[in-house]
Amino acid sequence: MEATIEVSGLRKRFGRTVALDGMTFSVRPGLVTGFVGPNGAGKSTTMRVILGLDAADEGAALIGGKPYRGLRHPLSHVGSLLDAAALHPGRSARGHLLWLAHSQGMAARRVDEVLDLVGLTSAARRKAGGYSLGMRQRLGIAAALLGDPATVMLDEPFNGMDPEGIVWIRGFLRSLAAQGRAVLVSSHLMSELQDTADHLIAAGRGKVIADTSVAGLIGAASGNRVAVRTAAPQDTMRVLAGAGATVAAIGRDTITVSGFAPDRVVALLNGAAVPFSEVSAHRASLEEAYMELTRDAVEFRAPASPEVTR
Numbered sequence: 001m002e003a004t005i006e007v008s009g010l011r012k013r014f015g016r017t018v019a020l021d022g023m024t025f026s027v028r029p030g031l032v033t034g035f036v037g038p039n040g041a042g043k044s045t046t047m048r049v050i051l052g053l054d055a056a057d058e059g060a061a062l063i064g065g066k067p068y069r070g071l072r073h074p075l076s077h078v079g080s081l082l083d084a085a086a087l088h089p090g091r092s093a094r095g096h097l098l099w100l101a102h103s104q105g106m107a108a109r110r111v112d113e114v115l116d117l118v119g120l121t122s123a124a125r126r127k128a129g130g131y132s133l134g135m136r137q138r139l140g141i142a143a144a145l146l147g148d149p150a151t152v153m154l155d156e157p158f159n160g161m162d163p164e165g166i167v168w169i170r171g172f173l174r175s176l177a178a179q180g181r182a183v184l185v186s187s188h189l190m191s192e193l194q195d196t197a198d199h200l201i202a203a204g205r206g207k208v209i210a211d212t213s214v215a216g217l218i219g220a221a222s223g224n225r226v227a228v229r230t231a232a233p234q235d236t237m238r239v240l241a242g243a244g245a246t247v248a249a250i251g252r253d254t255i256t257v258s259g260f261a262p263d264r265v266v267a268l269l270n271g272a273a274v275p276f277s278e279v280s281a282h283r284a285s286l287e288e289a290y291m292e293l294t295r296d297a298v299e300f301r302a303p304a305s306p307e308v309t310r
C-alpha cells in the first residue's frame with residue numbers, strides 16, 4: 001500500500017465551535033511533513049478524523065487510498081501517537097507493548113525491536129506510571145511503530161522532551177522518512193521542526209493557510225538579505241534605514257537588511273562608527289519564515305516611520 005495521507009474538504013463542528021472548515025492537504029512518502037498552527041487550529045481533530053476516532057461532518061480522509069475503517073490490519077498501515085499520557089500506570093513499557101502486540105496478533109520479538117529503536121530497552125520493565133513525559137513519548141512512538149507502518153502520524157511528539165530527546169526525535173523522524181514512510185508531525189513550535197520537516201502544512205481556524213516545501217519557504221524568507229549581529233541594534237537600524245535599506249529586528253542582537261550588499265552594509269556601519277560582530281548572507285530560520293508567512297514579523301521600513309528607528 002502506498003504511504004500517503006489524503007485529506008479533502010474536512011468539516012467538523014463541536015456544537016457552535018467550527019473545528020475543521022474545509023481542511024485539505026496530502027502527505028507524501030519519503031518526507032517529514034510538519035503540521036503546524038496555533039492552538040485550536042484543528043490539527044488534533046484532523047488527526048483524529050484520519051484515524052476514524054472522530055467522524056467528520058463532511059469530507060474524506062484516506063490512508064494509502066483507503067479510509068481508516070477500510071484497513072484490514074490498521075497498525076501495519078498507520079502508526080500514530082495522539083496522547084502520550086494515555087497509559088496504564090501500573091504496566092511496564094514492555095507489558096504495554098506486549099498487550100498491544102498480542103491484541104494485533106504480532107510477535108513478542110517485535111516489542112523488543114521497537115523498544116530498542118526508541119532507546120527504552122533499559123527502562124522497559126519499569127512501571128510506566130513513573131515515566132517522565134519524554135519517556136512516555138518514546139513509548140508512544142514505539143507503539144506507533146509496532147506494525148512497521150508505511151505511514152506515521154505523531155501529535156506533538158516533542159512535548160515534554162528534554163534537549164537530548166528533541167535531537168533524538170529529529171533524527172528519528174528523518175530516518176523514518178528516509179525509509180520511504182510518510183511522516184506527519186504536528187507542532188505549535190516552529191523551532192522544533194527546524195532541520196526536520198521537508199514540507200509544511202500550516203493550519204489556521206480549521207483550514208490550510210499554507211502548504212509549502214520548507215526549502216522554498218526558507219529561501220523565500222531569506223531573500224537577498226544580509227544579517228548583522230551587533231551590540232547596538234538601534235543604531236544599526238537607524239543608520240541602515242536612514243540610507244534607504246529595509247531593516248528588521250529578528251533577535252536581541254540580530255538585524256536583517258534588504259536592498260544592500262554586505263560590503264555596503266559594512267561600509268555604512270563603519271562610516272557611522274556603529275559596532276558590529278558579524279555581517280553575513282542571511283538564512284532565515286523556520287520560525288522566522290513561518291512568522292513572515294503569517295505576517296507577524298515586526299518590520300521597520302525606511303521612509304515610512306523614521307521615528308521608530310530612533
Ligand SMILES: Nc1ncnc2c1ncn2[C@@H]1O[C@H](COP(=O)(O)OP(=O)(O)OP(=O)(O)O)[C@@H](O)[C@H]1O
Pocket residue numbers: 014017018019037038039040041042043044045046188
Ligand atoms: N471534543 C471536543 N469538544 C468540543 N470542542 C472541541 C473538541 N475537540 C476539539 N474542539 C475544538 O475544536 C477546535 C480545534 O481543536 P484542535 O484540538 O483540533 O486544535 P489543535 O490545532 O490540535 O490545537 P492544539 O495545538 O492546542 O492541540 C478548538 O476550538 C477546540 O476547542
